[in-house]
Amino acid sequence: MSLHSFAQTLVFGLFVGGIYGIAAMGLALVFGVLKMLNIAHGELLMLGGYVSLWVFQTLGIDPFVSLAIVIPVLFAVGLLLDRTVYRHIVRLLGEEKIKNSLLVSFGLTLVIQNLAQWLFTADERTIQVSYVGEGLNLLGVSMPYTRLGSLFIALAVTLVLNYFLHHTYPGKAILATAEDFEAAELAGINIHRVYMMTFALGASLASIAGTFVTVTYGISPSIGIIWTLKALIVIVLAGTGSILGAFPAGILLGVVEALSGAFIGAAYREVVGLVIFLLVLILRPQGLFARS
């Protein structure tokens, strides 16, 4: 393999990894704070992608600009789902909570997926922006604008999220609730409000990832579960307590998958990701980016 194609593979791995990172941060946030695994995370990502597609087709707004619409829409969907569904699960304790969260979010997965199929049909769609196929060319390595834009926004969102969590009162309330919900209550934090905001924030992050997927790949109602699984692998790599660590872990998975796809063969790219997943679980179960 030439140096040039190695570099090209690496760069594309970075681009994919940025999307993994954003998707996984949303899942990690919900998992870390509400202590439940939201299997429907990928469906929220898919819904976000469709909202972006719909805004592009009806209003002709560029998908990177229309994030200003897509994010609030999915934030509202998140609020609604928390009030109607998840609020009742988050109160449960221990095993009951885990079981119920898996069952309910799996059920929600089926509902959202079928709803999407009914609304948008099962065809794969994509957003064809006017600058599709154009991009930068750096020393023979091509970087399409759509992917470059996705990576930059993903990075910016991660920085904003970092600032929000560590330097604002509502953000610190989220971290505190993740650490110990009773101690958070005793500090005067309304934890049910924190749960609601966190879930909506998770849905918003999913919608950003969904927009990127729609712009760079394509979207169909069945993609949700694949992204839930990817995000799950990434949060185990990062360490389940690490919300922001999910971003570098996502980049890592993207790069490893891309390189192994190029070196070993495209059929094995998923396998290598899963092998790393198992190795991390065996050798460093607290995750790569968790503070021990």
Place this chain on the structure above:
Amino acid sequence: MTKFLGIDHMNAAYGDMQALWGVSLKINEGEIIALIGPNGAGKTTLLRTIAGLHRPTSGTVQLGDTALHVLPAYRIVNEGVILVPEGRKLFGSLTVLENLELGAYSRHAREARFKTLHHVFELFPILEERQKQRANTMSGGQQQMLAIGRALMGLPRLLMLDEPSLGLAPMIVQNIFEIIKLMNDQGVTIFLVEQNARQALELAHRAYILEQGRVVGTGTGKELLHNNEVRQAYLGFAPATRHEKR
């Protein structure tokens, strides 16, 4: 002294296991009240129920004219009733300063947080030195000070402390008790649960004894310190022999 916190016929249970049986007590403004009793007597349950972490099955908790037993925990904090829980429950991966800031989460406490922080640093100079350090890297005594400091940041009118001396060296325990006294002198009413019955009774104006979920005795700290049954059960004195009685 005016009546401040009143608990009336409180029952509480965990599933089928009843933990508190018709507990009634009152705390006057400015007092230090100790609650002593053996392990499993329901002391922690009583504090958790007042703090709103556990719902009573019946009975009331009244702070002045406000019914606390119907409020969620964060609203009880807003009313100035704050618990330093057993085991401290710090936000371990956050810094000392972040822990203190979170203690001042409710609106009125947040507005006064710089002033309160200054006050907390005066009480616990070690917290100012260690403000950038992560909470779970500190010693047990420092963590207990941080737990108390975090509670003070919420501007308590009633501060409830659950076993603040647990697992600490005698010298640090002494220090914590001095600070409890100092906070009380500065106007905070104190409700103290302690295994360390002697020190608690010496410090307290009044005390209640809780056994198997029931209040079985009450009196001033001095009275209880000299009560034979209390001395035998909690202060490590052997029952008086016939010889001594003569």
